[in-house]
Amino acid sequence: MGSININITLVAFVIVSITYVIKEVWRPEVLRRGAVALFVAAFLLNTVLVVNRWVEAGHAPFSNLYESLVFYAWSVGFAYLVLEYLYGLRIVGALAAVLIMLLLLYASTTDETIRPLMPALQSNWLTIHVVTYFIGYGALGISFITALLFLGSWIRSGKNSGETTLGFEKLSYKIVAFGFPFLTLGLVTGAVWANKAWGTYWSWDPKETWSLITWLIYLGYLHLPLVLPRMNIDRAKIPLIQSSCLVLAFLAVVFTYLGLAYLPSASDSEHIYGNK
Amino acid sequence: MVSKKSAVQSEGSLLWGFFTSVKLAVVLIFLIALACGLGTFIVQDKAPEEYKARFGEGLAGLLQLAQFTHIFSSYWFTLLLVLVVANLACCTIDRWRGTLLQTGFILTHISIILILLGSIIGLRFGQKGVMWIAEGQKMEQFHLRDGTPKPLPFEIHLDAFITEKHPPKYDLLSYVKDQHKEKSLPIEMGRPQPVPKSPYVVTIKDYIPDAALLEEAINTSDEVKNPAIFVQLYGSETVAVEGWLVANDRNWYVDRKRDLRLEYRWVTSEEELKKAQLANPSSPSRPKLIARLKEKGVSQEFQAEVGKNFTWEGYNLKILDFTLDFTQRMKPLKEQQPNNPAIQVEMDGPQGKESRWVFASYPDWDEMHPTKYKELKLLCEVPQDLSFASQQVRILQGPNDQRLLAYIKEDKVVESFQWELEKKYDVGNSGQQIKVSKFYPSFGVKQSVVKRSDELKKPALFVEMDGPRGKTTDWVFAEAPQATAYKDGNLFLLYKQMGENIKDWKSKLRIVEGGKTVAEKTIEVNDPLKYGGYAFYQASYDPQNEKLSGLQVARDPGVLLVYIGFSSLCFGIIFIFYIKPLLRRRMTASDAATQEGT
Ligand code: HEM
Numbered sequence: 001m002g003s004i005n006i007n008i009t010l011v012a013f014v015i016v017s018i019t020y021v022i023k024e025v026w027r028p029e030v031l032r033r034g035a036v037a038l039f040v041a042a043f044l045l046n047t048v049l050v051v052n053r054w055v056e057a058g059h060a061p062f063s064n065l066y067e068s069l070v071f072y073a074w075s076v077g078f079a080y081l082v083l084e085y086l087y088g089l090r091i092v093g094a095l096a097a098v099l100i101m102l103l104l105l106y107a108s109t110t111d112e113t114i115r116p117l118m119p120a121l122q123s124n125w126l127t128i129h130v131v132t133y134f135i136g137y138g139a140l141g142i143s144f145i146t147a148l149l150f151l152g153s154w155i156r157s158g159k160n161s162g163e164t165t166l167g168f169e170k171l172s173y174k175i176v177a178f179g180f181p182f183l184t185l186g187l188v189t190g191a192v193w194a195n196k197a198w199g200t201y202w203s204w205d206p207k208e209t210w211s212l213i214t215w216l217i218y219l220g221y222l223h224l225p226l227v228l229p230r231m232n233i234d235r236a237k238i239p240l241i242q243s244s245c246l247v248l249a250f251l252a253v254v255f256t257y258l259g260l261a262y263l264p265s266a267s268d269s270e271h272i273y274g275n276k
Numbered sequence: 277m278v279s280k281k282s283a284v285q286s287e288g289s290l291l292w293g294f295f296t297s298v299k300l301a302v303v304l305i306f307l308i309a310l311a312c313g314l315g316t317f318i319v320q321d322k323a324p325e326e327y328k329a330r331f332g333e334g335l336a337g338l339l340q341l342a343q344f345t346h347i348f349s350s351y352w353f354t355l356l357l358v359l360v361v362a363n364l365a366c367c368t369i370d371r372w373r374g375t376l377l378q379t380g381f382i383l384t385h386i387s388i389i390l391i392l393l394g395s396i397i398g399l400r401f402g403q404k405g406v407m408w409i410a411e412g413q414k415m416e417q418f419h420l421r422d423g424t425p426k427p428l429p430f431e432i433h434l435d436a437f438i439t440e441k442h443p444p445k446y447d448l449l450s451y452v453k454d455q456h457k458e459k460s461l462p463i464e465m466g467r468p469q470p471v472p473k474s475p476y477v478v479t480i481k482d483y484i485p486d487a488a489l490l491e492e493a494i495n496t497s498d499e500v501k502n503p504a505i506f507v508q509l510y511g512s513e514t515v516a517v518e519g520w521l522v523a524n525d526r527n528w529y530v531d532r533k534r535d536l537r538l539e540y541r542w543v544t545s546e547e548e549l550k551k552a553q554l555a556n557p558s559s560p561s562r563p564k565l566i567a568r569l570k571e572k573g574v575s576q577e578f579q580a581e582v583g584k585n586f587t588w589e590g591y592n593l594k595i596l597d598f599t600l601d602f603t604q605r606m607k608p609l610k611e612q613q614p615n616n617p618a619i620q621v622e623m624d625g626p627q628g629k630e631s632r633w634v635f636a637s638y639p640d641w642d643e644m645h646p647t648k649y650k651e652l653k654l655l656c657e658v659p660q661d662l663s664f665a666s667q668q669v670r671i672l673q674g675p676n677d678q679r680l681l682a683y684i685k686e687d688k689v690v691e692s693f694q695w696e697l698e699k700k701y702d703v704g705n706s707g708q709q710i711k712v713s714k715f716y717p718s719f720g721v722k723q724s725v726v727k728r729s730d731e732l733k734k735p736a737l738f739v740e741m742d743g744p745r746g747k748t749t750d751w752v753f754a755e756a757p758q759a760t761a762y763k764d765g766n767l768f769l770l771y772k773q774m775g776e777n778i779k780d781w782k783s784k785l786r787i788v789e790g791g792k793t794v795a796e797k798t799i800e801v802n803d804p805l806k807y808g809g810y811a812f813y814q815a816s817y818d819p820q821n822e823k824l825s826g827l828q829v830a831r832d833p834g835v836l837l838v839y840i841g842f843s844s845l846c847f848g849i850i851f852i853f854y855i856k857p858l859l860r861r862r863m864t865a866s867d868a869a870t871q872e873g874t
Contacts, residue, residue: 119801189840199813199830216309226298
């Protein structure tokens with residue numbers, strides 16, 4: 001069941017990204033609204049995947065790598081649609097669809113067996129914690145895309161950034177401003193859950209530490225506009241520094257999410273997805 | 277957003293300028309992030325030897341000196357946090373306007389101070405530790421992480437400890453040998469499941485939740501290929517024991533209660549028949565003692581009869597005792613079961629006398645225990661069919677309808693006669709009777725799988741395996757000691773219980789103070805008991821002892837402050853990013869409206 005559905009959803013997102021590109025390049029009238037509508041349809045397929053899993057497993061579906069990848073794909077879609085509604089992201093949608101596609105592709109190669117939850121994971125705090133985190137991560141994934149778009153067009157336009165590239169930097173800031181509160185809620189609810197389960201809200205476990213690092217980098221990014229303009233640097237370089245900071249920040253997100261198993265301290269951690 | 281220079285700053289205090297700057301904030305934020313990163317790449321809080329092994333003497337020393345081996349409790353990391361607090365406090369005071377729009381800015385910045393303050397109080401005045409408590413027990417102390425015991429100001433009783441389990445879940449695992457690949461296959465009836473990247477397809481054809489493997493004796497031919505008889509031993513009127521004796525396989529049965537040994541033999545000549553009925557024709561195997569001198573490369577076997585002496589290679593060996601079950605060795609031999617046979621040997625050699633137990637099942641036992649004669653290795657062999665029964669019934673059979681039953685008591689043939697199928701014969705005058713009720717010239721076993729119940733107990737799957745050598749079908753039992761193999765010996769199937777089976781642990785706790793119960797709660801994971809500033813968390817259990825509950829004990833007077841900080845942080849951030857923009861928009865809209873009005 002699951003593997004068929006995930007393949008259909010995958011194909012749907014491939015179609016979505018192609019449609020977005022066609023729409024941006026040739027701008028046919030039919031696709032003005034059509035691309036977003038298609039995105040919504042593909043997103044609904046992804047929603048079915050998540051809900052089905054939730055019902056089948058009998059618990060919130062993020063207890064293993066497969067479930068969390070599918071849910072992260074959903075979160076990216078969700079964040080994209082909200083931000084599209086708020087700010088009109090246009091071509092960003094194509095790359096969001098590609099990101100979702102990659103996540104689903106990765107998910108389809110992992111073990112999808114449903115397993116019972118260990119007792120500590122059976123908590124409503126955990127559900128809130130993961131949902132807020134992933135919506136935050138979803139938005140930050142999109143800010144990563146806009147930061148890349150900024151850097152890409154900055155390189156192409158020969159360092160003399162025009163209005164369009166600056167648009168991407170302003171958009172990035174707004175997207176982070178949307179995602180950061182979710183990230184903060186995720187961090188805080190995680191601490192509350194740990195305190196409920198083990199009597200410590202913070203223990204410098206690698207997962208906790210890396211969530212804090214990610215949070216700190218985004219926090220630093222948010223403070224940058226207050227600092228950089230008053231410093232002795234070329235005005236034109238400011239958005240470049242900010243976008244680079246965002247790319248770095250998202251790499252930290254990816255590392256927190258998937259890379260911790262490669263840390264020397266991984267064996268001591270309670271919450272790292274085993275890489276079987 | 278650039279604020280007007282405040283009065284204090286204009287006085288020109290350099291320090292104040294430093295501590296109110298956002299530049300410092302950004303530097304601190306990235307420095308702390310960097311320090312945290314280091315703290316995960318260098319494993320923290322390990323023994324000095326571990327760092328030496330990992331990084332070498334010189335680098336390890338340097339890391340320790342710079343406190344990189346315990347960053348989160350180091351002086352410089354603490355200093356960074358102190359700077360953060362100073363920075364936050366100064367800049368918040370400096371920019372304080374008390375306007376509505378500043379709510380978020382003030383809340384978030386104060387929240388960090390509260391959280392850090394709360395955590396310091398927790399670290400300074402709190403305690404964290406563990407307590408292992410058995411069902412029915414009471415405790416008045418717990419142990420800190422470093423092992424020091426801490427008294428509690430009350431008694432804590434564990435009235436019950438319950439481990440709840442999920443119904444077991446089973447996975448069908450395929451293993452392809454030449455790829456070293458294990459893959460779990462979905463359990464779906466009737467749908468062919470290709471094993472990824474292999475030529476095999478597995479289809480589940482049937483499922484039984486509680487299966488038993490039934491073995492049925494059958495006769496495969498009228499030719500004598502594997503003769504066997506079905507023997508029944510009668511107590512008074514009813515059958516006391518019955519079973520198959522197979523001449524070329526398991527051909528004996530020892531009934532310790534009745535002090536009787538049954539044996540079935542197939543003889544091919546008249547001569548053999550005559551010999552076989554005599555007592556001890558081929559004396560039933562006896563325990564053996566094997567002595568070995570490793571250095572010289574010599575070894576020798578001895579019949580291990582109690583009281584016997586052997587001289588060998590300068591040693592004098594004496595068999596002191598023999599038992600079938602070491603722990604039951606005080607009982608008469610007849611009543612012992614062959615659980616742990618052993619021989620006691622006395623050795624007399626150059627260094628004097630010494631005695632040693634030699635165990636058949638633990639041949640290395642003597643090497644692990646001190647002995648004078650290290651070089652002398654002793655082993656013992658105890659045959660499976662060893663019996664000390666004083667009565668024997670020998671059932672003999674040969675090709676030309678030769679049948680003889682011999683009754684032997686105390687090594688003497690008491691009587692022997694022709695036996696027939698379906699007839700009862702007295703066993704001496706013991707009051708017991710014996711009957712041979714079936715004879716199969718070619719004994720075989722047919723296996724079939726049957727359903728015992730509808731409960732999920734011992735599930736089994738009937739699978740079809742398709743591959744390069746065609747289709748085969750077989751049953752795969754849950755937790756079978758051996759995997760089910762496909763014909764080519766390359767594909768294996770295992771049906772295994774998977775995943776964490778524990779659903780929850782619950783401890784029924786009661787707190788007693790001055791002889792009175794003052795608090796009571798059944799705690800479980802994620803739901804602790806709090807009393808008197810202490811909190812008791814269900815943390816773990818001991819898989820070896822299901823009645824032992826592992827509790828986490830925490831006393832954290834700072835946690836309230838931390839939680840206030842958390843709430844203020846969340847609300848402040850939501851205000852800054854979601855509420856403030858809305859307020860702004862409304863304000864600018866009303867500004868525009870008033871301007872239009874004038
Ligand atoms: C290291 C200590 C920190 C210092 C010294 C500091 C300082 C500042 C300053 C001076 C501003 C400018 C406010 C204004 O222009 O009115 C600011 C803004 C901000 N700070 Fe911090 N900050 C620190 C840490 C934090 C933390 C931990 C958070 C988040 C939880 C945070 C979140 C923010 C936000 C979101 C803004 C933007 C406010 C707005 O746009 O209205 N800051 N910070």
